[in-house]
Amino acid sequence: MTESKLKLKEKIFYTTPNDDRSRMRTVANNLILHIHPTKVAKPALRFSYTWGLGGISSVLVLFLILTGVLLMFRYDASVENAYTSIQYLETQVAFGALIRGIHHWSANLLVVTSFLHLIRVFLTGGYKKGRAFNWALGLFLLTLVLAFNFTGYLLPWDQLAYWAITVGTSLLSYVPLVGTAVSNFLLGGPEVGQTTLRNFYAIHVAVLPAIMILAMSFHFWRVRKDGGISQPETGERERVEKVTTIPHLVQIELAATAVLTLVILVWAIFVPAPLEALANPSHPPNPAKAAWYFMGLQELLLHMHPLAAMLLPLTLFTGIALLPKLDPQEDNIGIYFRSPKGRFAALFGALLGAILVPLAVLLDEFWLDLPGLFPTWPTLITTGLIPLLATLAMFGLIYGYFRGAGKLNHSEAIVGLFSFIMTSFVVLTLIGIFFRGANMALVLPF
Ligand code: HEM
Numbered sequence: 001m002t003e004s005k006l007k008l009k010e011k012i013f014y015t016t017p018n019d020d021r022s023r024m025r026t027v028a029n030n031l032i033l034h035i036h037p038t039k040v041a042k043p044a045l046r047f048s049y050t051w052g053l054g055g056i057s058s059v060l061v062l063f064l065i066l067t068g069v070l071l072m073f074r075y076d077a078s079v080e081n082a083y084t085s086i087q088y089l090e091t092q093v094a095f096g097a098l099i100r101g102i103h104h105w106s107a108n109l110l111v112v113t114s115f116l117h118l119i120r121v122f123l124t125g126g127y128k129k130g131r132a133f134n135w136a137l138g139l140f141l142l143t144l145v146l147a148f149n150f151t152g153y154l155l156p157w158d159q160l161a162y163w164a165i166t167v168g169t170s171l172l173s174y175v176p177l178v179g180t181a182v183s184n185f186l187l188g189g190p191e192v193g194q195t196t197l198r199n200f201y202a203i204h205v206a207v208l209p210a211i212m213i214l215a216m217s218f219h220f221w222r223v224r225k226d227g228g229i230s231q232p233e234t235g236e237r238e239r240v241e242k243v244t245t246i247p248h249l250v251q252i253e254l255a256a257t258a259v260l261t262l263v264i265l266v267w268a269i270f271v272p273a274p275l276e277a278l279a280n281p282s283h284p285p286n287p288a289k290a291a292w293y294f295m296g297l298q299e300l301l302l303h304m305h306p307l308a309a310m311l312l313p314l315t316l317f318t319g320i321a322l323l324p325k326l327d328p329q330e331d332n333i334g335i336y337f338r339s340p341k342g343r344f345a346a347l348f349g350a351l352l353g354a355i356l357v358p359l360a361v362l363l364d365e366f367w368l369d370l371p372g373l374f375p376t377w378p379t380l381i382t383t384g385l386i387p388l389l390a391t392l393a394m395f396g397l398i399y400g401y402f403r404g405a406g407k408l409n410h411s412e413a414i415v416g417l418f419s420f421i422m423t424s425f426v427v428l429t430l431i432g433i434f435f436r437g438a439n440m441a442l443v444l445p446f
Pocket residue numbers: 050052053054055057058061114115117118121124125126127131134135136137138139140141142145216219223228229230231
């Protein structure tokens with residue numbers, strides 16, 4: 001250890017008097033410095049760079065573990081008792097409704113914050129220069145977050161839970177090659193029942209938490225190993241100013257945690273977690289919708305052959321995983337949108353997605369009828385291959401436009417295309433949530 005590092009360590013650990021409080025402080029400092037390095041780059045502390053999204057997601061996971069363990073004391077994972085155990089918890093147990101509310105809202109918020117964290121990392125090129133592995137690990141974490149939400153959804157055993165999981169597992173069975181096997185394994189029978197509930201409970205409270213804790217620890221370790229979060233390149237002569245983690249980084253983290261705790265607490269007090277009527281397998285609600293974060297997929301299924309509706313997101317997911325290879329340019333790391341031109345591309349891409357997707361949905365709903373036009377062609381072609389190829393061609397056109405007419409470099413054009421794809425996905429999800437009514441017909445939400 002260099003002399004300056006030794007001095008720093010001494011300053012942090014040993015300059016306080018040897019009483020109980022200072023010993024506790026030493027232990028706390030030690031713990032913090034197991035997660036963080038002793039010093040961090042000053043520019044990395046800017047809130048407007050990370051928006052604290054990785055940290056907020058981490059705190060939400062902590063809330064989920066704490067409240068989840070408390071819920072386990074009262075929850076009964078049997079078809080006969082699951083619903084009544086939640087009712088009992090809501091009405092008879094001190095702070096039961098609040099604990100369930102915090103668990104429910106933290107889980108939903110985690111989907112949003114980890115998605116936004118992905119967007120932030122993408123926009124600042126945080127997957128480049130040795131960070132490709134952590135990017136892939138992040139995608140794995142996002143999948144885990146969705147799996148947590150999906151398995152947790154069934155546990156209250158109310159109408160919402162039963163039918164969302166019935167729709168969700170049927171979506172899953174469309175995934176090529178493995179879909180049906182995974183769906184059968186999860187269901188444990190021909191339909192959602194006692195085995196499904198037991199499977200989901202075991203996966204939700206044992207399997208996923210173990211994998212999540214391991215994957216998160218690895219994710220944090222990689223950030224540290226990669227030299228902290230991404231930063232713009234500095235010239236040889238310029239040195240990035242560094243500050244000590246304690247107190248500079250820790251005080252920001254504590255402040256953000258305090259605000260987040262307050263927001264979740266107040267929200268959970270005033271907006272209780274939903275609980276509908278007891279699940280009734282013979283009485284589906286109309287419309288029967290998937291959980292909100294899968295509504296984009298469900299919307300896609302209304303327009304495309306199931307195989308195409310699953311191949312498209314899988315192709316995009318693979319493309320996103322391969323971004324470090326597809327966009328290797330390194331001189332724009334740590335700069336939002338890569339450049340002012342990239343910012344324009346992102347805005348243009350988002351605008352295009354927000355306009356074209358509703359238009360395409362309306363067109364398909366009320367006008368375009370390919371199976372009617374070509375009645376002898378198999379639907380795999382009319383509602384599968386043709387829309388899939390048209391969508392991929394659209395991506396190619398948008399990229400080509402940015403490169404050609406927009407005169408953007410490859411990396412900036414990818415920003416524009418990514419922005420188009422993500423906005424389209426969000427718009428599809430919003431249409432599914434708010435604009436689909438009985439029989440999944442298009443309706444106005446007001
Ligand atoms: C449970 C979900 C997640 C948690 C708790 C988490 C946590 C964190 C934290 C605390 C950081 C450092 C500070 C920051 O950038 O905010 C970070 C950085 C990072 N995360 Fe995540 N993350 C999660 C999901 C993801 C996802 C979905 C991705 C993308 C696919 C991702 C990719 C990365 C990368 C590449 C970095 C380094 C970024 C850079 O150097 O700028 N993470 N994560």
